Amino acid sequence: MEEERFVDHGDGTVTDTHSKLMWMQNDSYLDLKDFISYSIAKKYMKKKNEEAFAGHSDWRMPSKDEAHSLYLHEKEKSVLDRYEMPLYIDTVFTEGCGFNTWTSNTMGSINAYVFSFASGTGGQTDMDDILHTSLRLVRGTMDPEFKKKLGKIPARKGLYVSDQR
Template sequence: MNAVAAKVHSQSIVQRFIDNGDGTITDTTTGLMWSQATLNKRGISHAKAEKLCAELDLAGHKDWRLPTADELFALADRSRHSPAIDIEAFPDTRSDWYWTSTPSAWASSCAWLVDFDYGYASHNRRDYDAFVRAVRAAPAGQ
């Protein structure tokens, strides 16, 4: 179990997700702020996903980015299925693949994705079409 997943597991009793009422969700376990909505209606390439996050202006913040594989995988709830995520916090999540910023170690043409149908991670070519959820570090009190 990686450090992010272990921290999430150890604090499962505390209310984990806070709806900020502005299209964002704060994860009290990791301190990250997430776009509540999936940012694209149809799958897009990895390059377009990175650009979409970098250009995002949401809730007065412009420092959005594509999450790492560990960050996004920590949202996956393997006790749920189709979608494998807390749907109260992230109601429009598709039971499909979402891009991460983590490149594959064995091929620069590939990057990691998280599947929210069953809650697992894998890699694929960067020209594959997948969905996007943006993340940013949320300083204390934000």
């Protein structure tokens, strides 16, 4: 029998056995019931660490590659986002979440990279933007062999929302 890729620990965390990363099962949208800017995302992360969510205080924003590692390219599974649109992440993650995540990748002090679980694309967005943006926290170090297999993230084209949906 094949081992499940995602292990639900029953405490609000999920481990990806392929990447070796631990993820929060919920994202900030599910917890806060609102979309957030980059600065609010950083405050959310700080609060989760102060609370030692699930016994850990080393939660962080994912890199764009780490966020990409959750995207299921074959689209064999999906959860519905808060608008009931499919997100191509494993069904171990909670439905009703935001369709993308802020990442730790920044460009200067104005833009940060956002990855979409709906389209598998990403790009730089103004840090003050709150248009449908949430945060899914991660901890750990990605397995380097798994990272090599990820491939390049396609850039989003055109307007942010129209191409994400």
